[in-house]
Amino acid sequence: MKTVVERYHGLGNDYLVFDPNKNDLKLNRENAAMLCNRNLGLGSDGILEGPFIGEKHMSLKIWNPDGSIAEKSGNGVRIFAKYLKDAGYVQKKKYHLQTDGGMVEIAYLNEDGSRLRISMGKLSFWSDEIPVAGERREVINEDMVFGNMFYPATCVSVGNPHCVIPMDEISEELVRRLGSVSETARYFPERVNTEIMKVIDNSNIAIETFERGAGYTMANGTGACAAAGVAYKLGLTGNKVIVHMPGGDLQVEIDDDWETYMTGDVFYVAKISLSSEFTEKLRAL
């Protein structure tokens, strides 16, 4: 059986959708990493595997390009919801989807499902929930050492772990340098996604992101929610912001219970049929 995947992106954060109901290949750490490899495979910021059909809800599994599993992805769930509509799995305009990092609620805002509002779940700043090493506390504005420099870090779980650092100026180069050290720093037993954040005004922030298991990406949905939550928690913005990223913008809103809503677009790129040679190579891993 040939393997077929579909490529989408959300603001330049690109994912392959691998539907286990249509493919007999079993994904594992090694073949997921090879599929995502930009030289040896198709290249991707991750794989969205699903839908797995449960009694009440459908679910998905999210693979990072290094072959690790991510609990949640903001661009990933928007893309996956567009796939579910494109492939005829859903007719409803609103429904819940299970991720390893908790339930999200999908709402399509247009006919073709390319603009979506997602209830991403509640943000948590508690160290044991993120996780961050040490005694139980909210990890707010702590001095953390990455390399040989101190940074004021606020950490938050959006279902997956984030470390957000406000800065006067941000750049791709800066986040690449910092993120490659912070990802595996001793504070973070499960590694971490890093966002450097510039506050523009009360309702606009900009971020650059270095993803756990993926490296530099053009946009990060959970990272946008994390940064918006941190900006609000620190009193730097209101509870509704536009998050500007190199790949485009997301609107993020946080309610009184820290429930977080993300609105943005996704784009369908291609249906790709893998050669039988490549499928066999993946099967052998």
Ligand SMILES: N[C@@H](CCC[C@H](N)C(=O)O)C(=O)O
């Ligand atoms: N691209 C993502 C985040 C994907 C998961 C992340 N790499 C992790 O390991 O937590 C997004 O849009 O949220």
